[in-house]
Amino acid sequence: MNYEFSNKMTHVKASAIREIFKALTNPEIISFAGGNPASTAFPVDAIKKASADLLEENPIALLQYGLTEGDPDFLKAANAFFNRHEQVTFESDMIITTTGSQQIMDLASKCLCNEGDVVVVEEPSFLGSLNSFKENGCVLRGVPFKDGQLDLEKLEEALQIEPKPKFMYLIPNFQNPTGFTMSLETRQAVLALAKKYQVMILEDDPYGALRFSGEDVPSLKSLDRDGLVLYAVSMSKIMAPGMRVACAIGPKEVVQKMVVAKQGADVHTNLWSQKVIARLLETYDMDAHLTRIKKIYKEKCELMLAEMDKEFADGITYTRPEGGMFIWVDLPKEADMNAFVKEALEKKVAVVPGNAFLTDDTKECHSFRMNFSTPAPEDIIKGVKILGEMTHQL
Numbered sequence: 001m002n003y004e005f006s007n008k009m010t011h012v013k014a015s016a017i018r019e020i021f022k023a024l025t026n027p028e029i030i031s032f033a034g035g036n037p038a039s040t041a042f043p044v045d046a047i048k049k050a051s052a053d054l055l056e057e058n059p060i061a062l063l064q065y066g067l068t069e070g071d072p073d074f075l076k077a078a079n080a081f082f083n084r085h086e087q088v089t090f091e092s093d094m095i096i097t098t099t100g101s102q103q104i105m106d107l108a109s110k111c112l113c114n115e116g117d118v119v120v121v122e123e124p125s126f127l128g129s130l131n132s133f134k135e136n137g138c139v140l141r142g143v144p145f146k147d148g149q150l151d152l153e154k155l156e157e158a159l160q161i162e163p164k165p166k167f168m169y170l171i172p173n174f175q176n177p178t179g180f181t182m183s184l185e186t187r188q189a190v191l192a193l194a195k196k197y198q199v200m201i202l203e204d205d206p207y208g209a210l211r212f213s214g215e216d217v218p219s220l221k222s223l224d225r226d227g228l229v230l231y232a233v234s235m236s237k238i239m240a241p242g243m244r245v246a247c248a249i250g251p252k253e254v255v256q257k258m259v260v261a262k263q264g265a266d267v268h269t270n271l272w273s274q275k276v277i278a279r280l281l282e283t284y285d286m287d288a289h290l291t292r293i294k295k296i297y298k299e300k301c302e303l304m305l306a307e308m309d310k311e312f313a314d315g316i317t318y319t320r321p322e323g324g325m326f327i328w329v330d331l332p333k334e335a336d337m338n339a340f341v342k343e344a345l346e347k348k349v350a351v352v353p354g355n356a357f358l359t360d361d362t363k364e365c366h367s368f369r370m371n372f373s374t375p376a377p378e379d380i381i382k383g384v385k386i387l388g389e390m391t392h393q394l
């Protein structure tokens with residue numbers, strides 16, 4: 001049989017980092033390549049208890065089909081929780097529960113874009129979202145960072161070029177992969193540009209609740225008075241990614257269309273997970289939980305940065321994130337980043353080559369991403385030492 005695939009899928013290559021992830025099954029490898037929450041960050045006992053209680057009280061409510069928009073108990077609890085933390089819902093908004101926030105990228109681009117339509121993205125940006133947009137036929141237009149902020153001049157240029165973009169995809173808090181956080185001034189300027197050029201924003205905020213130093217910056221959604229922002233927030237990094245629960249909050253017309261698209265995708269998000277999370281949001285001390293997990297990430301991030309400060313050669317620069325899970329490392333321009341990453345893997349340390357996060361992975365890139373949330377402290381020390389030795393050979 002000669003299998004023929006859609007045009008949309010021909011633009012999506014199997015991930016360039018697949019080889020790295022394959023290597024991660026080797027237990028000898030120290031991985032700074034993943035992006036998983038720390039295994040100590042899950043509220044395991046509370047999830048067990050909520051699940052057992054709910055199954056005892058009314059099992060059918062967990063096991064039956066549910067509503068595409070989301071379970072009403074979950075929506076109520078989630079809306080209250082996110083409003084308390086982010087003030088993100090307005091009268092004109094609607095909320096939908098999705099199967100992880102990854103599904104928001106799929107549904108939003110499916111609903112807003114025809115094949116060939118342009119999506120403006122930060123460059124570098126989260127690979128999973130870029131692939132989702134490409135799978136829906138979108139053409140990516142990258143905007144670089146300048147001194148840790150989105151380059152606003154380049155953003156305006158990208159918004160002026162024809163065809164006009166359908167939306168811009170932004171990760172303002174502790175961006176994946178760079179760890180950058182967008183300042184209030186940049187957020188205001190981005191919103192002004194979105195309004196001027198009438199281009200929607202898909203604001204992806206899975207890490208906002210994981211700030212472990214510095215001051216909170218209001219979300220784009222909370223600053224938006226013009227119905228420009230569709231806000232994506234996930235339970236993955238504050239509860240557990242295996243539960244696959246996230247929410248999109250935004251203009252009713254857009255979210256309603258996503259509800260229709262979700263019916264065709266998976267009918268509804270896992271009801272069991274939604275009910276368990278709703279119970280936790282209502283009865284579990286979420287503030288204490290968040291304080292606990294932020295402490296875990298702060299300690300790991302500080303340890304990794306302290307080891308990098310000690311071990312890495314002069315001339316290697318890296319971000320110092322105030323939250324989230326990632327550090328972005330820039331090698332000198334003359335260094336061969338791909339060779340560096342390959343050699344690191346041979347020495348049993350995995351990092352992700354930066355070009356994996358670009359709109360076109362054949363572009364020149366001298367950076368790589370390191371994750372600090374997953375590895376154990378002793379592995380952070382050991383792995384950074386190996387990378388540090390390599391930086392002295394560049």
Ligand SMILES: Cc1ncc(COP(=O)(O)O)c(C=O)c1O
Nearest residue numbers: 100101102126176234236241246
């Ligand atoms: C920036 C960003 N957006 C979205 C996701 C998807 O998360 P989930 O589908 O688990 O909510 C991730 C996962 O790592 C991410 O880093």
